[in-house]
Amino acid sequence: MSSNVQSKQPQSASASGPAPVVDVEQAEAALVEHYPRLVRLAYLVLPPSLGRNRRVLTAHALTQRALPRGRTSGAAVTIPTQQGATGGGHQRDPGYAYVRLQVVRGALDAGLPLTWRSWPRRAQLPPLLPQVRGLRLFPRSGGADELALDQRLAKLSGAARAAYVLRGLEGLDDSGVHTVLAAAGCDDPDDALDEADSVEARYALLASPEFDPCSLHARPTDLMRRRQHLKAAGVAALATLVCGALLGLPGDGWGPDGAAAPPYAQNPAAQAALDPGKLTVAAAGAWRRSARTDFSVWPARGGLVDDKALLRRALAVWARPGESVQVSATPGTPSGAPPGPAQLLYAGEVDAARVVLLYDGLRVVRYAEPKEGTSGAALDFARVDGASGPEASALVVNRADGNVRYLTAPWVQSAAVRDLLKPAGQALALRRDADGVTEPFSGPAQDGRCTSWNALRMRDHSGAVRMATDLGELTPARLTAGRPEAPREAAPADWAKSACSLASVRSHGVRSVNSWAYARQTLPESGTAAQWVCTRAETWRGSGSRSLAQFQTADGPTGAVAAKAEDSPACGPREPRVLAGVRWKSPGGTWYLLGAGSKDIASLASSGGDQAQGNVLAVRTERTARVRLTGALADGTKVSTLR
Structure with missing residues (x-):
């Protein structure tokens, strides 16, 4: 493919001639x-x-x-x-x-x-x-x-x-x-x-x-304040009729400057949610005695957990973010006010910001403001319902200049960084402060070049090793590998050729991503081996899952996308089967149709009349040929390609 590139020299039309x-x-x-x-x-x-x-x-x-x-x-x-x-x-x-x-x-x-x-x-x-x-x-x-x-x-x-x-x-x-x-x-x-x-x-x-x-x-604007203004306007109008005097409306209807909007509803539940003294705080060793390993047993950590003014601002902005607040939420996450007193997870200074992390049973909320003033405050929401163990082991506490810091769970004993594209490389240990906040490290590059992909490796108190990666949200996505119905914790080798595909699910509310090598195939003419891998991203909201089938050769740095689907049960725990095909050019210049399905697929057939027993197929084809691939289970049930 060639492209024409033209230099961008200023072009000025002549100013002579009549104006249009x-x-x-x-x-x-x-x-x-x-x-x-x-x-x-x-x-x-x-x-x-x-x-x-x-x-x-x-x-x-x-x-x-x-x-x-x-x-x-x-x-x-x-x-x-x-x-x-x-x-x-x-x-x-x-x-x-x-x-x-x-x-x-x-x-x-x-x-x-x-x-x-x-x-x-x-x-x-x-x-x-x-x-x-x-x-x-x-x-x-x-x-x-x-x-x-x-x-x-x-x-x-x-x-x-x-x-x-x-x-x-x-x-x-x-x-x-x-x-x-x-x-x-x-x-x-x-x-x-x-x-x-x-x-x-x-x-x-x-x-x-x-x-x-x-x-x-x-x-919405502040509903209670608006109602009060309407009542006040009615009283003023009645007084005008009775007294014959022009009365000004009370208040100017606009909230004060700052990160929070005008005062919140005056009801007991709302007031309790705004009171920093009513925040729930887990005991330091609660996670050791509890049968649960979720955010509810995280203790409150950080040097500013007693800063009532900061906590009050964080709660007020959560309830009513002002126009200057940068608000973000993962897909499917409600961004409304807290239903009642929340749990405090962290409050402290990180880099150039004061950060507060709160949990209400459904969501984790991050409030951040500059060390000086509240201009430029940010409020981030992430859905975490049902998070437990590996999925509740870390939260992003700050991002700056392409680097990320995590607050790790109290049961995490050590943390390290692994570059998934270099499975033979060594893990780099991450220092953590007394509160469990890691030192900053480079997150996955967002420039599209994908020369590295750093993942967070955590070892818990039982010795189990987990891996997660930053996909642009408060909660890192858990990485697993193996058959969808029984995934295991991933190793770097499981993601060496698939890590770059994670960029396609960035900022989609991803809970976990599984990599499954569902078939291996010997390539015609060359005799080298290739593998077929399906990666599936599950979301916190349940819907919106994304599946991606890749064809990976031994000498290729990354896989070629063969098929993809959204909201499909294929390649998932409910339907652990997948089928995909690609056109491939051999070293000798011959084009082939290659296809592979999971092991439960007994035969494959192409729309050109070619058939093969087993779960792999390789037949000659033309480069521009449009061929449809189908599979069949042992009982004759038809299986279509991932789409």
């Missing part, structure tokens, strides 16, 4: 067609100090107000020529250029401070429309890279932020950015471009869901 003329219908067509892109542009240029809810609504309002004021069919608006567009055809559409200019101008105006010297501009005021009553809306939370970029852009001026976004999202060169900023009313576009140069050009992140104000999460 845009009528209302043309502008409206461009706005409707590119609405999500324009709203994202407005959201990114608006100052983050507005808060995510108001940024979302303001971005939609600015975009919806971008049409020309005239509505007659002959209405026309002249716009300045746009230069330097390197994107798709819409970049050269005068209608799109017009509405984009209006969006950028409105977003820049919205970032201007209000003063007594002049009337406020329309964009500086909260939008009248759209409005959403009783809900707070905000985009999905992204990863550490998106958060870092958002914080860096927040430090720029509005014009510099617009310059960065026009470069990255719109693909404009500096000449085009200068033209748009000047037309939008920027006093010094050159300074804005210079300031934008101070931010690393990570433009691909601008397309992240973190910055998509059209794909939103919704949370």
Whole structure:
């Protein structure tokens, strides 16, 4: 496969010639067609100090107000020529250029401070429309890279932020950015471009869901406070009628600054859940005497377990996360308030953060805030119902710069790191502090190259060795191997050629992943051996399992994906059988159809008429041939390939 690579030299259109003329219908067509892109542009240029809810609504309002004021069919608006567009055809559409200019101008105006010297501009005021009553809306939370970029852009001026976004999202060169900023009313576009140069050009992140104000999460506002305001409004209206005096409504309806939103419901259960004095704490040696080995017998550890102010903040943010809090939850995990007093697992300083880990019987919740202040607080939820033994042996306490730290269970005697891609390598011992927090070590790379895959190896008080790996969630995924109905603890050799496939189930709420070498086959012509492996990821929520069949040769560093399926019982404990096939080119250049099934498959057949007794098949084929493979059990039951 060849690809054409073109150097990215700035392209500037000539500024000579008449400026294009845009009528209302043309502008409206461009706005409707590119609405999500324009709203994202407005959201990114608006100052983050507005808060995510108001940024979302303001971005939609600015975009919806971008049409020309005239509505007659002959209405026309002249716009300045746009230069330097390197994107798709819409970049050269005068209608799109017009509405984009209006969006950028409105977003820049919205970032201007209000003063007594002049009337406020329309964009500086909260939008009248759209409005959403009783809900707070905000985009999905992204990863550490998106958060870092958002914080860096927040430090720029509005014009510099617009310059960065026009470069990255719109693909404009500096000449085009200068033209748009000047037309939008920027006093010094050159300074804005210079300031934008101070931010690393990570433009691909601008397309992240973190910055998509059209794909939103919704949370209710404080229901009790809203009800109180309605009652207060009714009392005020009645007093106005009776007394004939205009009374102001009590309160301004907005919560105080900080990580938590306005006060939570005033009922006994909710108040108990917010009281750090009512947190459950397991005794230090409870796990030794208990028949259970789950999070309920973890003792409270960390140097800040007696910091009532920190614990109160953590509980308050859990109950009502403010707009500035980065909230994440594994799929299928409810992110609501605690139903009652939770159990304290950990509170302490880790790296540059104060971290609190809490457990409510269903979920583990991690609250983290900077050592100085609460700006940038994070709240993470992970479902852990039914976790026991190996699945309750470690929790992620912090991630930073590609490194991860774990808080290990009290029954873990030692911890080490193993690179799954180097099964012959030595395990590197991990130092742990008195509370059981490991030193930081490199987690699995997320750049797609997969040159290493580190896993956490733990030895418990009984001498059993367990392995788990970080898949981007609070709980590491347990690694096992062997037949699905009777898996065993995995060894590094079980995952040497399959570890890179774990990237496909990252951040999917994975509980455990099993690797099963279900068939071995001698390859035609070469006589070398290959094996067929099925990896199956089970989730905490039960549904959403993922199965992947791989064909692995002795000289290949990783396996080739032969088939995959989601929510299929195949390759699992309920249906421990699997069948898959691939086209393979021999060293002599001949193409073969190779197929293999688990041992209970008695025969294989291809749609081309080839058959084989047993659970493996190898027949000549054409490179582009489309062949379907089927199998049969000893009783004649048909088995289809994994899909």
